[in-house]
Amino acid sequence: MTEDAAGSVTAIVHAGGTHVLPLLGRVEDLLREVAASHGPVLAEHAGSTISAGGKRLRPLLVILASAGGDGDGLVRAAAAVELVHSATLVHDDVLDLAPLRRGRPTVFAVAGRAAATQTGDLLFARAFSLLARNDDPEQVRALSDAGSALARGELLQRADAWDATIPLARYLRRCELKTARLFEAACIMGALEGGAGVDGAEALREFGRRIGLAFQILDDVLDVEGPAERTGKHRGTDLLDGTVTLPFILARERDPELGAVDPRAIVTPAQAEEVCDRIAATGALVEARAIALEHVAAAKAVIPAALPERERAALLLVADNVVARYS
């Protein structure tokens, strides 16, 4: 987590009320307990993944969407969402052969392909074991549907790899599946643990969807924009993986030579940086960021008026925080 992100999360936690920080602490305790409860092998692999942390944005959404809930069921729901997210990261790192995540060695790097694949499976299964204790099939449905969507989104992305002509609608569909659905699930699960009612829950789902889309689009902008010292990776890593995202899709309309680029011809970091510069020169990054901001504005507009003031304030900050990264 970068310092400015940490600062933003602190502001959100503060706005959400004095109960939020203790709740996040209970979520951390539960995540550690899950990691420690399956023998030393898992503790070593999963413990490092879980404790590597991250912003805990999804558990925070569960907590805020519950509007004041503080039961053990809420803590389990928040931990379950984070476990599914962690499982996905562990599997992604295997497939990307990634040595580092958040500056720490990945499970793949430490334990190898097999142990990392199985650690991901285990974290996924543990999420549903935890959630089963909430005796609420709606929560199980929300999280398992999000888990399906994550896998489908990744499958689509690999199917689309190296295709410079993929339509905008296809890109947005991938964002829905691989990112927005889990944000939606976090909001729905929180609402179910709280008292938001059906209308409130649907509005919170839409909030989650919108900030999920904004989050993914901004991620894709930052991959092109850098700077590398802030994002922690070279500019253009998506292009090097053959992943065509919004900045390229917008830029190819403005720069026909860019539209003629074969992604397979981009093989060195220097070539990727050159394409990133061309994309930036078209103004596509400004436009993509504006699209992310539209989703943020729509998210803010849909926050239920019936929510307590502190949750409203905190969710507004969450929405702003999504696009405030490195800007």
Place this chain on the structure above:
Amino acid sequence: MTEDAAGSVTAIVHAGGTHVLPLLGRVEDLLREVAASHGPVLAEHAGSTISAGGKRLRPLLVILASAGGDGDGLVRAAAAVELVHSATLVHDDVLDLAPLRRGRPTVFAVAGRAAATQTGDLLFARAFSLLARNDDPEQVRALSDAGSALARGELLQRADAWDATIPLARYLRRCELKTARLFEAACIMGALEGGAGVDGAEALREFGRRIGLAFQILDDVLDVEGPAERTGKHRGTDLLDGTVTLPFILARERDPELGAVDPRAIVTPAQAEEVCDRIAATGALVEARAIALEHVAAAKAVIPAALPERERAALLLVADNVVARYS
């Protein structure tokens, strides 16, 4: 599925009553529907996995343990257990770089490492989406705990790899985790969909555990015993993977030279066959098979007397079928 296995399954289905075959048909329909409901990418990958079939032993256990249930919830429970099983197979094939399963190309072989990993994730998530519709947290708990156990069992097995000195208790623990727990879950979920009551459900769980252990032990015996033309793989593939199983554990006590073998020195199929012959010469295969038969006898003894006669008869055949393979 081999012909004699098919014959046995037919006998079990016949004993279980006229409602069993239509129920298995509904499970197949549901599995095909899941495979087809996520776009052409999944249909291609998962469809081939699911339609490759297998004995459907786990769905059959769900159906029989329900003692006459025939609702949609029962069909979903049976399909969910098979989806978790399939997800595990798809991931195992990625880790083993396996080109074929049941004589057909694996998802890994057809679609590659990434798509196969994600297809496994998707099948796993879909299992819980299906099961959530049963509105029964006990079923979700049973299946997610079994999913955790599967992953833990595989992790343990990889951690134990190449260690010729692993204790018997450790081997049995791995069998519990990687095989028996899903059989247990199948029985429990069936009992919950039927009317077995708490006592009946616990007895059926023990039945599942025992036949799961017998099933795994016999698999490990067949790996050493062959013949290759029946098992579909070379003798000693476990040894070549560094997996030390019951036949070796029993044989090393009887043949000190075998106990001194370094599994890492077994690198060619011919060397593996030679070690298999040495194991067989100690009588360890007879002893291992006897242990499997003890579990079968214990499974048969625990079948609840309160079950209808046709389910009792079918479960007795299931138990016998587990160790009747290739004998």
